[in-house]
Amino acid sequence: MARTQGSHSDITGPRVRDAALRLIAQHGYAAVSMRKIAAEVGVQAGALYNYTPDKQSLLFEIMQAHMQDLLTARASLPDAADAVRALEQFTRFHIRFHSRRPAEVFIAYMELRNLTPENFARIEEMRRTYEGQLEAILRRGVEEGVFRVAEPKVATMAVIAMLTGVNTWFREEGRLSLDAVEEIYWDMVRRSVTA
Known part of the structure; x- marks a missing residue:
C-alpha cells in the first residue's frame, strides 16, 4: 500500500503517538x-503499521516516554542539602511536572492493567525507581531526626498519591494558582512526616 500523500515518518510517527495519547486519555485504551x-491522524488504518507494530506498543511507548521524561527531569535537579529541602524539592517537582501532563498521568495510572506482563514489568521498574527516590528522602529524614515515619514505603505511596491527585481537580483558570497549590501541598506533606 502506498503511503498517504504528505505522510512522512518523522512527522506522522509522532502524530500517531499524539493521537493515541489523546484518544486513550479521553476514551480509555479498550475503546480506542x-x-x-x-482517522484522527488522517491516514489509512493499514498505514499505522508503518509507525507501530500494534496498539499495545503505542500504549507502552506513551507510558515509557512519560516515565523516562519524569526520571530525566528529576535527575537534572541539584542535590538538596538536607532531607527537609529534598522533600520540598520532590513535592514541588512532582506537582509541577505532572500538572503539565494530565493525559500522560491519567494513562500512566489508569491503563497499567492493559499492559502485557512484560511491558508492565518494565514500566513498574521505572515507577519503582521514582518511588525509591522519595522513599530514600524519607529514610534520610528519619536518620537526620527531622521526620517521624514508621513505614517509609507506605508513606511514600501516600505522598505520591496525594501529590498526583492535584491533576484531578486543579485548573489553571481556578481560584488558586499552581504556586499557591504547591505551597499548600508542601505544608501538608511536611506536616505529615515531621517529627
Missing part, C-alpha cells in the same frame, strides 16, 4: 481502535 487512531 487502530482505525480511530488512523
